[in-house]
Amino acid sequence: MIDSNKMEIAFSAIFLDKLSKEKDTASLPLPFDEHLRHKLLRVRIIVEEAEGRQIRNQAMLQQLKVLRAAMYRGYYVLDTFKNQASSRKEENNGAVSHSFALSKFNPAKRIQLCVRGRSCQGGEKELHQVLQYLQMLIADLSEFVMFLNGCPPLLCRRPYSTYLVMEKCMFSRHVEMEHIINFLMQESCHGTSGNYLDVLPIVGPAKVGKSTLIQHACSDERVRTAFSQILFFTEEDLDETRFASVVRDDGRVLVIVEVNGDIHEDTWSSMCSTFKMRATTGAKIIICGRSNKITRFGTTQALKVEYLTQEAYWYFFKALAFGSADPEEEPRLAPMAMEIAKGLNGSFIAGNIMASMLRDNFSSKFWGMALSCTKEVSQRYNFIFGAHPVSPLQNRKLVQRLDGSNDYCLVFNDYQIVSAHDDEAPMITFQEVLSGSVEPQGKFDVVAWRSPIAPHYNYIFSCEIHKAPVLGFQKKRNLKRHYC
Numbered sequence: 001m002i003d004s005n006k007m008e009i010a011f012s013a014i015f016l017d018k019l020s021k022e023k024d025t026a027s028l029p030l031p032f033d034e035h036l037r038h039k040l041l042r043v044r045i046i047v048e049e050a051e052g053r054q055i056r057n058q059a060m061l062q063q064l065k066v067l068r069a070a071m072y073r074g075y076y077v078l079d080t081f082k083n084q085a086s087s088r089k090e091e092n093n094g095a096v097s098h099s100f101a102l103s104k105f106n107p108a109k110r111i112q113l114c115v116r117g118r119s120c121q122g123g124e125k126e127l128h129q130v131l132q133y134l135q136m137l138i139a140d141l142s143e144f145v146m147f148l149n150g151c152p153p154l155l156c157r158r159p160y161s162t163y164l165v166m167e168k169c170m171f172s173r174h175v176e177m178e179h180i181i182n183f184l185m186q187e188s189c190h191g192t193s194g195n196y197l198d199v200l201p202i203v204g205p206a207k208v209g210k211s212t213l214i215q216h217a218c219s220d221e222r223v224r225t226a227f228s229q230i231l232f233f234t235e236e237d238l239d240e241t242r243f244a245s246v247v248r249d250d251g252r253v254l255v256i257v258e259v260n261g262d263i264h265e266d267t268w269s270s271m272c273s274t275f276k277m278r279a280t281t282g283a284k285i286i287i288c289g290r291s292n293k294i295t296r297f298g299t300t301q302a303l304k305v306e307y308l309t310q311e312a313y314w315y316f317f318k319a320l321a322f323g324s325a326d327p328e329e330e331p332r333l334a335p336m337a338m339e340i341a342k343g344l345n346g347s348f349i350a351g352n353i354m355a356s357m358l359r360d361n362f363s364s365k366f367w368g369m370a371l372s373c374t375k376e377v378s379q380r381y382n383f384i385f386g387a388h389p390v391s392p393l394q395n396r397k398l399v400q401r402l403d404g405s406n407d408y409c410l411v412f413n414d415y416q417i418v419s420a421h422d423d424e425a426p427m428i429t430f431q432e433v434l435s436g437s438v439e440p441q442g443k444f445d446v447v448a449w450r451s452p453i454a455p456h457y458n459y460i461f462s463c464e465i466h467k468a469p470v471l472g473f474q475k476k477r478n479l480k481r482h483y484c
Contacts (some may be wrong), residue, residue, distance in 0.1 A: 032127040033081060035131055046145065046148075054152050064175060070133060072172075072312040073130060077127060078127070079334065086334070171308075172316065173213050173216070183300060197272055197284070199298050200284070200286050200298060200302070204306060210258075218254070227252045229251060230254045230256070231256065233258070235258075238271060252283065260289060262291050263287075313346050320355035321355040321359055325362070332364045336371045339374075339375070349459055357402065373399065377397060402435055403434075403435055405436065409464070412461075412463075428440065429448075442464065
């Protein structure tokens with residue numbers, strides 16, 4: 001049997017040899033888009049290899065973050081260029097309505113994408129700029145790949161694309177998760193004494209994925225092996241009696257505290273005192289919330305979780321929406337998918353809902369209806385499904401059903417979380433309501449998304465079916481003419 005370490009060394013040697021030949025292949029007379037695709041494949045190999053390793057060096061994690069952002073940006077520019085070229089070609093042939101042309105407005109910062117009516121030379125200029133940036137990054141990657149070879153592989157590795165389709169990957173959060181795990185695995189400078197607690201604050205806006213990120217970290221084999229108890233507390237649980245009743249004296253304890261706002265100093269002190277007395281072999285605390293005020297409790301630098309960029313979200317949504325299908329074989333669907341992704345505005349729950357419905361129906365008419373629905377909700381509320389809520393009034397949203405009817409689904413209370421073992425959890429899904437496969441009456445609850453990661457929370461929406469409101473821009477819509 002070939003020694004795994006020798007295989008790793010061989011891989012690194014081959015890869016470094018490939019990188020050293022970049023200058024030789026860069027002069028090949030390839031079109032800009034093909035040349036960019038070639039570079040992106042190289043970068044993707046490095047990124048996916050790195051995300052299968054245990055990286056403890058913070059500088060390497062930051063370099064991985066930069067590299068991955070460049071990869072997302074590159075694919076976004078490449079896909080936009082291809083989609084616009086495809087749309088122009090079909091429009092010239094009279095095959096596609098002008099309503100499917102890509103938007104002239106691009107929310108992604110730092111990238112000025114070609115718009116409809118702009119010359120092909122302008123689009124190639126954008127590709128060339130991204131290509132030059134990738135070449136610069138690749139030229140500096142030799143040391144990164146060499147050090148990466150010394151990082152042990154994760155205990156459980158599976159193909160990255162498989163994780164995405166199975167929805168069991170915390171997309172684009174590898175750096176953040178390794179940051180958490182490194183904190184948990186690091187020995188305290190005070191030893192295992194229970195008189196000192198290491199605290200990591202994690203802050204970020206609502207629905208950015210803080211809780212899911214922590215769930216992924218706690219599911220890691222390294223964490224489960226290191227701690228005999230992993231305890232979850234919310235604001236309602238911050239009671240000294242409850243602390244004392246659940247903490248055992250044997251083994252190390254990991255405590256997760258999730259709050260919406262701030263914690264009173266007395267409550268925090270009481271909680272820490274209890275853990276110091278009960279967890280005699282050591283404990284670590286992760287406090288998670290939206291307010292930056294909780295960072296004062298940290299004994300290490302706070303981890304800030306931010307929304308995905310438009311480029312990263314498109315990479316995520318494309319993988320979910322197309323599944324095992326090749327987007328390049330669906331030239332009419334790919335431009336619509338990109339516009340739908342823009343309307344979802346970074347929401348993981350909305351992305352999973354919409355992608356699962358699109359993946360089950362590759363009809364251009366259905367995708368056109370989904371695009372129309374997404375645009376309408378985005379125009380009315382600016383933000384769909386509360387991804388970036390700006391006012392309490394936006395917690396009530398009208399979403400058109402995708403069953404060909406004029407019915408709308410009023411969504412309210414869209415941030416309810418219940419346990420997977422809760423007997424009161426609803427049986428029907430939001431997808432079933434939107435598709436028209438169920439016809440509930442009155443006000444009802446639906447499962448918007450079931451987390452595949454323990455503790456397998458159900459994310460619940462409260463809904464009510466309404467007839468279509470009379471809106472000015474609706475009168476001009478003709479779905480049959482546009483999407484058949």
